[in-house]
């Protein structure tokens with residue numbers, strides 16, 4: 300029996316290197332025991348003598364297997380390394396093995412990868428950062444207990460979403476810290492130790508990124524299932540409870556649902572119904588909260604906050620720039636001339652507006668008065684940034700399959716940075732796990748003076764929307 304010791308529980312590269320050498324030397328799966336080095340053991344290099352020399356032969360596996368293995372290795376099952384090696388071993392002579400869905404190994408690896416992806420989705424949807432404190436330089440902290448070892452893989456999503464704020468996600472496996480430039484990973488913290496202010500301070504000091512001042516402590520909002528279990532003597536627990544009471548952001552946390560078994564179709568349906576209901580509630584709560592938004596001065600002159608609208612379970616999210624004159628008065632997005640043009644284009648692209656969640660990057664109307672007219676003003680970066688958390692929270696609540704950004708302001712909000720429309724329009728962009736399509740804003744089409752150019756540009760706009768329609772159809776078929 301060969302004992303292969305990997306560096307850590309998610310050591311994909313170590314597993315890959317070892318597996319390659321073992322398979323090339325015809326070492327049978329039954330002859331290998333996989334284990335992970337514990338802190339008091341020497342590096343896995345010390346175990347390299349368990350591995351045979353690498354022969355010259357070539358050995359390739361499909362990208363599909365690599366992708367599957369990278370996900371499955373994050374599963375908490377102790378059997379994962381052996382299962383992956385068994386698959387690798389069998390793939391040498393059975394290239395289509397992964398398509399054999401009734402094969403027990405294949406079914407198991409798919410189930411593991413699915414469980415991991417679900418856990419990542421759950422973390423993306425339910426982890427909430429909360430600011431408590433009054434320092435100028437905010438710090439945000441989250442405590443999260445994932446079912447699988449997903450924190451490293453899930454963390455870049457939050458770096459994209461919350462690029463402007465330094466945060467730490469603490470978990471029992473590892474902690475991820477974002478300083479505005481890069482994510483660093485430190486060892487996990489035990490639940491019994493977390494979270495006390497001292498402990499958080501220590502975690503920050505350990506990765507020493509310059510925001511370790513305990514006076515800057517900000518605490519997150521976390522799913523109730525987790526925060527209610529915190530030790531009674533935790534300094535943070537009452538802060539969180541207060542914060543949860545005070546804001547409707549708490550509503551989303553309250554709605555956090557525990558992982559549920561979805562094996563039975565009836566159970567799956569019930570979960571889907573519950574999720575749809577939760578989404579609806581979450582958006583209603585966000586809308587109520589945003590009604591009093593004072594994050595930038597635009598609220599002073601606007602009639603009201605115009606929040607996003609759309610059905611529960613919308614698979615497509617459209618993001619515009621900001622409400623115009625009509626929207627400001629009506630309180631609904633895209634009901635004026637740009638909205639009419641959008642409706643027409645959506646219909647021609649085969650997209651039913653009634654099934655789309657529609658929102659704006661900036662949720663108050665920015666204008667200058669000119670006599671009786673209120674003249675639209677393009678929102679600036681400060682306003683886009685101030686309003687972005689609403690978009691981020693809408694995205695987390697709706698979790699669409701695709702986001703279409705209409706124009707430069709929307710693209711800046713959706714991608715978190717200035718993004719030229721013409722250079723980036725018309726193809727799918729993967730932004731931290733969210734598929735994004737950029738196209739022009741319908742108002743741009745309305746403003747074009749030349750009829751021929753207008754017709755051409757309108758057709759291009761429809762072509763872009765058709766890419767969205769195709770993408771939604773493809774993912775519906777794949778589901």
Ligand code: URA
Pocket residue numbers: 619620621622623626631632633634635637638659742
């Ligand atoms: N333009 C937008 O970007 N959004 C609206 O809601 C209306 C016009």
